[in-house]
Amino acid sequence: MVQPDGARIHDLLTRGRTPGEIIPLATLTHELGGGAGWPAVADFERVVSDLLTLVQTQGFDALSLGLPDLARALFCTGPESRVRTFDAAAGQFTVHGSAERARVLTKVGVFLTGLTAEQPLWPGDGLLPPLRQNA
Numbered sequence: 001m002v003q004p005d006g007a008r009i010h011d012l013l014t015r016g017r018t019p020g021e022i023i024p025l026a027t028l029t030h031e032l033g034g035g036a037g038w039p040a041v042a043d044f045e046r047v048v049s050d051l052l053t054l055v056q057t058q059g060f061d062a063l064s065l066g067l068p069d070l071a072r073a074l075f076c077t078g079p080e081s082r083v084r085t086f087d088a089a090a091g092q093f094t095v096h097g098s099a100e101r102a103r104v105l106t107k108v109g110v111f112l113t114g115l116t117a118e119q120p121l122w123p124g125d126g127l128l129p130p131l132r133q134n135a
């Protein structure tokens with residue numbers, strides 16, 4: 001990832017947030033007008049491609065959360081999105097929304113807190129300083 005793009009993304013991900021808060025990329029996309037605002041920040045496809053390359057080459061610490069299908073779908077959608085599941089036996093749909101997504105994020109946070117208590121995640125080498133310091 002081009003460092004200035006990464007610094008802008010970091011700024012957007014941390015601005016007005018609580019330290020340690022989990023912000024999925026889907027949330028940032030939601031906040032950027034469903035993706036319409038990405039061009040002002042970075043080339044979204046290039047960001048995703050660069051992140052995948054860094055994960056594959058172990059350019060920073062990354063891990064699979066191993067989330068079940070519904071939890072993964074909720075994690076990968078925006079905060080106001082709905083995920084529908086279908087129970088074939090009952091023949092009915094169930095809609096899952098922001099409350100269920102918040103529970104998934106909380107569970108991921110508990111998992112990461114336990115993991116990083118043992119050893120912090122490594123963000124990679126040669127990073128630019130943040131655009132601004134958090135207050």
